Amino acid sequence: MGRSILHNKEILTHLSIYHLVQIIMNYSKNINKVLGCLKSEKRVRILKCLLDSKTGLHFNEIAEALSLIPSTLEYHIKTLLKLNLISHIGAIYTTNALxxxxxxxYKSLSTLDPIIPYLNGHKLPIDDPNLFLNFLNSNPxxxxxxxxxxxxxKDLVKSKISKFRIAGSFNLTLEERIMQFSEYDIHLDQLEIISTYEEYQKLLDYENYDYFFSFTDISNIRLFLVNECNFYMGIGESSQDVFGMLFLPDITDEIDxxxxxxxxxxxxVFWLDQIFERLKKDAKRINITEDLLNxxxxxxxxxKALKNH
Incomplete structure (x- = not known):
């Protein structure tokens, strides 16, 4: 993005939220870094202060307006400059289009207010503006x-889930507890699983391995192998309902x-469905048989042979 666009604030009132997300993602390369600014109330206040200023402000003017000590202000100013969310022209700090x-x-995320504290400490598996736009409108x-x-x-199983899709890193104990919690019989018309070699190894080593394939016939099972997938998602469908669950990695890359x-x-759930289908498109199909399961x-x-092929 050229400097002239960054400093042309007049175009901003004509941009839709889709274009906002697309430009931010194309320019910053990492939406998580942009969203990371929401972690700090001070950075938000600095941005607002500069946006309210017509001509920009000196460092001391910002410090005085926000009652921030110089060392604190310097730290947050450097973070904002690194992300190109503000500009530095001579001795003046000012805003740009970004x-x-x-x-x-930030204002458009108001519908996500209840989950922003959660997002602050976790990483979203989104690197596409279309997906991010769908996420913004998904009412999580x-x-x-x-x-x-x-x-x-327990409530969802009452609707007789007929199709279940899983992708990512397993928490086998949690999954078994969730499925066994209900007194209702579960029989799936389709079960799809996308995961890595390491996660399938965990499944094979699990004491109750057979349990995870007991909800459907082998002809209804589709397994896929991917190189990496550092989150966990599940999508369930019935004739009455569709639901999705997403477990994200925290800032240490451990799934919470x-x-x-x-x-x-x-x-x-549409945006989760898109993530699942993209993973499947790049995955290797596991040709499951009774012999393999047994x-x-x-x-x-x-x-191992499929992984190395």
Whole structure:
């Protein structure tokens, strides 16, 4: 993006949220870094202060206006400059087009207020503006603990889930507890799983391995192998409902299985469905057979050969 566009604030009032997201992502290369600014109230205040200024402000003027000590202000100014969310012209700090884009996006995220604290400490698996736009409009809610997940699953199973799709890193103990929590029988018409070699190894080593394939016939199981997938998602469908759950990695890249994002309804799950299909497009198909399911050592050899092929 050229400097002239960055400093042309007049165009901003004509941009839709889609264009805001697209320009931010194309320019910053990493939407998580942009969203990371939401972690700091001080950085938001600095941005707002500069946006309210018509001609920009000196360092001391910002410090005085916001009652910030110089060392604190310097730290946050450097962060904003590094992300190109503000500009430095001579001794004056001022905003640019990306500053206003960020501010407009920040205001557009108001519907996500309840989950922003969660997003601050986690990483979204989104590198596409279309997907991010769909996420903004997906009305996610937080499942704050295991009890909430168990109660939700008990309620959802009543609608007789017929199709279930899983992608990412397994938490096998959690999954088994959720599925066993309900007194309703579960029989799936389709089960799809996308995961890595390492995660399938965990599944093969799990004590109750057979349990995870007991909900459907082998002809209804489709397994796929990918090189990496550092999150966990599940999409369930019935004739009455569609839901999605997403477990994100925290800032240390460890998946947080204590909390999850929940999406209800076909429209709100659409963006998760897109992520799943993109993963599947780049995955290797595992040709599952009764022999593989019944012989773990054979299954392990097959996976290793497929991985190295």
């Amino acid at each position: 500053s206003q884009l960020f501010w407009n996006l 809610t937080i499942l704050p603990d295991l009890i909430s997940m168990l109660n939700l699953m 299985f204590q909390k999850a994002l929940l999406f209800r309804g076909k429209y709100n 012989d773990k050592s054979l299954f392990e050899k097959y996976l």
